Amino acid sequence: MTRPLQPASRARMTELGREESLALLASVPLGRLGLSQQALPTIRLVNHLVDCGHIVIRTHTESALLRDPSLAEVVVYEADQIDLEARTGWSVMVTGRASLVTDPLDVAHYQQLLTPWIDIDIDHVVQITAGIVTGYRLGPST
Numbered sequence: 001m002t003r004p005l006q007p008a009s010r011a012r013m014t015e016l017g018r019e020e021s022l023a024l025l026a027s028v029p030l031g032r033l034g035l036s037q038q039a040l041p042t043i044r045l046v047n048h049l050v051d052c053g054h055i056v057i058r059t060h061t062e063s064a065l066l067r068d069p070s071l072a073e074v075v076v077y078e079a080d081q082i083d084l085e086a087r088t089g090w091s092v093m094v095t096g097r098a099s100l101v102t103d104p105l106d107v108a109h110y111q112q113l114l115t116p117w118i119d120i121d122i123d124h125v126v127q128i129t130a131g132i133v134t135g136y137r138l139g140p141s142t
Contacts, residue, residue: 011087011138021092021135024081026050031079033057035098037064047117048077049110055094055128056101056110060120065098072097077128082138089138096131100124 016024025031026049033044042064046057055077059065065073075098082089101107107125116122 009087010141012141014137014139016090016092016135016137018130018133018135021133022050022053022094022130024090024135025055025077025079025092025094028079028081031055031077033065034076034078035065035073047114048079049114051110053130055096055130056114057126057128058111058114058116058122059124059126060122061124063124065126072099072129074098075128087138088140090135091138092133092135094128094130094133096129098126098128101127 029047030045031048033046035042035044046059048055048057050056065075074095076093076095078091078093080089080091082091101110101124110125114125
């Protein structure tokens with residue numbers, strides 16, 4: 001049985017600054033990576049960390065992101081935390097260039113900090129440079 005829609009108050013959306021947006025992004029373990037695959041947009045759920053203003057993820061050899069590891073691909077990364085009942089929360093989106101991390105010390109460092117959630121070999125580390133950072137907070141309307 002479907003519940004009837006209840007009238008709800010509307011939420012107010014407030015734009016966030018770059019630093020607060022990146023701090024919120026760092027506070028959650030998962031996000032969505034948007035990239036182009038065979039000339040079409042695709043979205044992948046991945047775990048991440050934020051380090052010095054960069055988003056760091058791990059990926060596998062067959063990843064669309066690594067089709068040409070010598071190129072830095074423009075991607076979008078998004079994460080949020082939303083309370084559907086209260087209509088509160090936040091959303092952060094970062095657009096920037098994703099590039100393969102190749103320094104062995106950096107790779108080892110990130111592999112130690114960022115444990116894959118899935119049971120396939122995730123040997124590569126990718127860093128997304130935060131070019132455009134947009135964040136919004138949803139809160140009670142005044």
